[in-house]
Structure formats: C-alpha cells, structure tokens
Amino acid sequence: MAWPVRVTLAASVVVFLAPATLAQEHEHGAPRKIGTVHFATSCSAAAQKEFDRAVALLHSFQFSLAIQGFNAALGADSSCVIAYWGIALSQWSNPFAPGLKTKAQLEAGRDAAARGIAAGAKTERERGYLLAVSKLYAGFDTVPQQARLLAYRDAMEQLAANHPEDHEAQIFYALSLSASEEPTDKTYASRLKAGAILEKLFREQPDHPGLAHYLIHTYDVPPLAPKALEAARRYSEIAPDTPHALHMPSHTFTRVGYWQDSIASNRAAAASARREGQTAEELHASDYMAYAYLQTAQDLNALRVLESLPEIAARFDPKVTVSGAAPPAAGYFALAAIPARFALERRDWRRAASLELRQTPVPYADAIIIFARGMGAARLHDAPGAAASLFALQDLRSRLEKAGERYWAGQVEIQRLEVEAWADLAAGRREDALATMKSAAEMEDATEKSAVTPGPLAPARELLGEMLLELNEPARALEQFEATLAKEPGRFRALYGAAHAAQLAGNRAASRKYFAELLKVCDHADSDPRRPELLEASQALAAD
Incomplete structure (x- = not known):
C-alpha cells in the first residue's frame, strides 16, 4: 500500500514456540526496565x-x-x-x-x-x-x-x-x-470505583507499571483527567523500555492541554515503537503528536509528521493483530486522521475536499477521510461533493450497525450530521442547518471519544459556534466555544473562536482573555509562515 504525500503549507494465534527459540528471543528482544x-x-x-x-x-x-x-x-x-x-x-x-x-x-x-x-x-x-x-x-x-x-x-x-x-x-x-464502562455513562461510576482501587495501591507500589498505566486510562475523560497527572508523570519513568509507557502520558496531557508534554511523550514513543517494530503503535503516537503540533500552530512540524506517513505505512503489516498496545485498526485510523487533521485544523477546505480515500477494512477509519472531504466540500459550497460524502457516510454507518459496531456507527452518524448541517447552511437552509448541527452536538455530548484518537476531528460544539458566527450570533457562538474548551482545553480553533466571538459580541474582557490564552498556547508556533489568527490576536491585544 503506497501513501504518496506531497504537500506544502501554501497549497494544498496462540503460538507455542520451542523453548530454545523462546529463550533466545527473551534474551535479545525483551525490554529491560519495565517496572x-x-x-x-x-x-x-x-x-x-x-x-x-x-x-x-x-x-x-x-x-x-x-x-x-x-x-x-x-x-x-x-x-x-x-x-x-x-x-x-x-x-x-x-x-x-x-x-x-x-x-x-x-x-x-x-x-x-x-x-x-x-x-x-x-x-x-x-x-x-x-x-x-x-x-x-x-x-x-x-x-x-x-x-x-x-x-x-x-x-x-x-x-x-x-x-x-x-x-x-x-x-x-x-x-x-x-474497560467495560459504556461511553454513554456520564456518572463515570465504574471509572471512579476503579480509580479508588488503583490510587490506594499506587501509593503502596509506586513502581508498578499497571497501576500508573490504568490510572491514566481510567481517568481518560474530561472531568477526571487532572486526577491522572501524577501517574502520567511517573509511568514513563517506571517502564521506559516499553513504547506504550512513553505514549500513555500524552493521553492525560492531551486532556488537560499540556501540548509540549504531549509532543515530547509521542516523539519518544514513536521512536521506541519503531525500534521495537510496533508500527501501529508508531502511527498511533504520530497521530497524537500531529494533533498537539496543530493545536500549537507548529504546522511545519505537523507537516513533517504527515510527510513521514508513506515510509511508516510501507512497514505497516495489518496481519499482526497481537503485538504492542495499538492494534491494526489504530494504524489505519492514524493513516486517515493525520492528513484529515492537517487540513481541518488549518481550515484548508480545498485540501480537505481533495483528500484521497484509500479503502481499508476499518469503516470508521474510512469515514475520517470522507467526513473531511464532505466538510471541505460543504464549506466550499460544493453541493455535489457534500452530497457524495453524505451518501458514503450513511453507507458506512449502516455497515457498522450491521457488524455490531454500535459505538462507531454513532460516531459516523455525528460526522454525517455535521456535513449535512454545513451543506444545508451553504444551500441557504439556515434553520435546518442549525437544528442539525445542534443534534450532532447533543449526540457528541452523550458519548466519549475513543482512546484511539486524541480528540474529535472537529468538535461538534466548536462547529456549532462557527455556524452561529456565520449566522451573526456571536454571543451564542461564544457559549459554544466555551463549552468546547471545557472538554478540550487549549484547542486552537476553540480559543480563537471564543476570542473572535467575544470581540464581535462587544465582550472586550473575554476577547482579550482568549486571545492571550491563544498566544500562550502557541508560544512555540511557527514564525514563518505564522497563522493569521495569531497575527490577529497580537494586533487585538496591542490595540487595547
């Protein structure tokens, strides 16, 4: 499978092996410091x-x-x-x-x-x-x-x-x-029960890899993520010779908006996974890394991650189902998500609309590219392009439902509704667009993201905020951007949206607050080219 990527910023089995073999592999292939x-x-x-x-x-x-x-x-x-x-x-x-x-x-x-x-x-x-x-x-x-x-x-x-x-x-x-808690359970009762068990034992066994690891997973939801920070800081020190221990802290860092920490974690994890031959894990870490680069406007580094995909994909063997932490599905997911994120996070609608779809055995990975293409087409007022994506997303949702993949069918339905909403807006159906976008936001609120992704390709309430700006309702838009930031702190688009909406609504204090936060989040941003939103933020703060 070839993954040609030429882009610029301007355009866009349980096997019982023989004991001798086992001993040899154990001696030469096993990591050393594992807790x-x-x-x-x-x-x-x-x-x-x-x-x-x-x-x-x-x-x-x-x-x-x-x-x-x-x-x-x-x-x-x-x-x-x-x-x-x-x-x-x-x-x-x-x-x-x-x-x-x-x-x-x-x-x-x-x-x-x-x-x-x-x-x-x-x-x-x-x-x-x-x-x-x-x-x-x-x-x-x-x-x-x-x-x-x-x-x-x-x-x-x-x-x-x-x-x-x-x-x-x-x-x-x-x-x-x-692991068994339903993503619709917003009481987090099982996670809280698990966390109480793990926290007590972690105090008694601070060098235990499972305790640090499972605390991160257990608290990998927006309201609980800060509770995992100690475990996140410790896990990579407990088991530094395992790629997943280097990556997992970034789940918490992503949840709390510690982007530079996430980048450092995933740079180390991707390199370790490459050495260990865990290509799906390398791709998974690369997706989290690209996401963090894009939140901080380090677009040149995100581009380097994107351009690395053909070489990594050439080593990706989806037949290896039991290896490291990331299964083949996570590899397919990352191969689709990284180019989609690069377009969507930078609001490069032409690039999004022209992304190449390579069908995989994973329908929800295919949906990523189709969603990005549909969103790009809708933003460009390309009605036939948006309609084609809507049809394809509906087909993927049906396939997932028939396969018993209820969660992912729901995620694809959220994506379908988002494309439909923006296609309606482009066609002048303002009331339909707003109602459909609200439905997508309510669906997304009722569930949780999968651990396979650092965040939604485009949070539904963030998209709703952008739509309200299009409809000249900045005060209501600000509410949606703030709701997004409560779940996804430090998101570039939500911070900029909140600052811009507050500015239009005449809320000077809020506008200054969010523009200042945006510049702080992006203190490692590219200087040339610099994103126009950052230039706008600097000018707005200098003018006051």
Missing part, C-alpha cells in the same frame, strides 16, 4: 521469574512479548498452568482498543483458557483467574462483546473479593471496571 511486579503463583522459582516479567509486560500492553514470557514460564515448569491465563488475557490485547476483537484472537484466547482449565490449576485462586478470563471468550460467536466484558468484570470482582490480599486481582478487577 516491578510480583504475581504469586504455585510455579517453580525459575518459572515464577519468567511469569512476573511476563505480567509486567502485559501491564504495559506488550502482548507478543508477554505471550513469549508466559510460554517461557511453561518451558521452565510445564505444570505452571496459570501461564495459560496470561496467554489468554494477552490474546484479548488492548481492552481500550477500538472495535471488536478478531476471530483469530478470540479463537486463540479461548483455546489458551480452555487448555489451562483442562490442565487443572494447582490452587483455587489460580483456577479463578482461568475461569474469569474464559468469560471473555465464552460463546463469542453468539454473545455480544459487551456482554462478555461484563461477565469477565463480574468474575474478576468475585476473585478480588475472595482474595483481598491479592493486589494483582484488585488491579485486574479495576481494569475490567474501566
């Missing part, structure tokens, strides 16, 4: 050492290396049946990854759990782990994924209750709480 974990087992001392290392790797979502480690434990002690639990859970891969698990993953995980159960665990506790992980796979051909996640969560709750002294049981139970 401190002890998961008590009934295995031999030699197997226990391999097992603890494998669990530490699992906690940082280094799934292929973890599977190798659990196999190494079996190689050291064939009666170390609990190792099959580790293999089965590793096959599930990232519990926060987008979409449904593949059939190959499900079969491999089911078989590993079944093999462990059949072999007979030495203790009731170890049998409990095996029975719990089997819930993720039981009846996967007929039982929906969310139902299996809840069954696993309930089994882990019972295991943790039966063994309160077992910190690992508490940790994996907390993870199951966060």
